[in-house]
Amino acid sequence: MRVIVAEDAPLLRQGLVRLLEDLGVEVVAQVGDAQGLPELVAAHAPDAVLLDIRMPPTHTDEGVRAARAILARHPATGVLLLSQYVETSAAVEVLAREPRGFGYLLKERVADADELYGALKRVAAGQSAIDPDIVARLLARRRADSLLDGLTARELQVLALMAEGRSNEAISGRLGVSAKTLETHIRSVFTKLRLEPGLMDNRRVLAVLTYLRS
Template identity: 50%
Template sequence: MRIALAEDSALLRVGLTELLTSRGHKVHTAVDNAADLLAAVAAAADGELPDVVVLDNRMPPTFTNEGIRAALELRRSHPRIGVLVLSQYVETRYASDLLAGNPAGVGYLLKDRVADVGDFLAALGRLARGETVLDPEVVRQLMGASHRRSELEPLTPREREVLGLMAQGRTNAGVGSTLFLSAGAVEKNITSIFSKLGLQQSPADHRRVLAVLAYLQSA
């Protein structure tokens, strides 16, 4: 297989390169950032495109989500290339986008849970054949995130706006002045939010805080 690597850790990048070449694979590219990876793939001739791209999620310059955004770009521009996100973190929002539509040839593994070299190489082969490879922990977190998002589905767009301002710490008066709503309208929206989220009035719970937590967890 031809494999492209994007990993900012020099030790891991060199280690993966040596591992793959020792097993008879060709390392197409080995860089430390997503921009150089995308440029290398874009410059490759059709017959020299990598079969699989392995990339970290958090890379220079911001160390946030450069890798998985590059994976999304690769899926758009070269859907036949297998893409493996190999990361320490599960970015549920972007991972969901990556798997949306056609997940064939998409993988997401956690570095700390790759315990067997043979299993890792087998995963690359499966991706090259168009299969999907996901760590069970990734699946668990994606399912949890999907459940949290579904909790907000009953809310109207206006109720989501109100809840979003509540999450910013706005009082009822602050929500009303921002959205040009009367005090009664704000209270009506908040009561509806509590009802749709199943938050019953209780001396042991603060419904406003619980509603904000549900909003933040769905982001």
């Protein structure tokens, strides 16, 4: 896997590069700001970009804007945003616009190499990878009249894990249920969220968006 690292703190950037290289990831470029990132992606064609959400010069939404530009111009490249804090509005904004190949991870997860590597692999494969704490915060903010109110506790668990970008196999293992039982739960989620079968693979993305935006 080929990755670009964009992080303004030199020590953290060097640590991320070292960690990724130890995991067998090829870091094709590393930068301290988000300016020119789409052009850098065009030049190196990485599988994914690991990007801080707050970058120079204002340290506000430079990472978000860069993520949106990369996903729009280079759909084959995934983007994994890193944040020091739970900033739910940014996650929803980017995911709502470009739901495929986007991830949002808290920096504290970087200490877990498997978590970071797994998230990068998912966004590089065109899937989503949302931090569990961010998913929990978004769930706490959902509307009282949401379609989600019709889901059972187990169905909400399934949908939350789907929002994290977990595969069916991983969800089955986490919940301790069979693949067949999980498929039943997922079908029920789609039905209750009024996602018609004709939507095919998009139903999973739409279900996650319903969950995160409610």
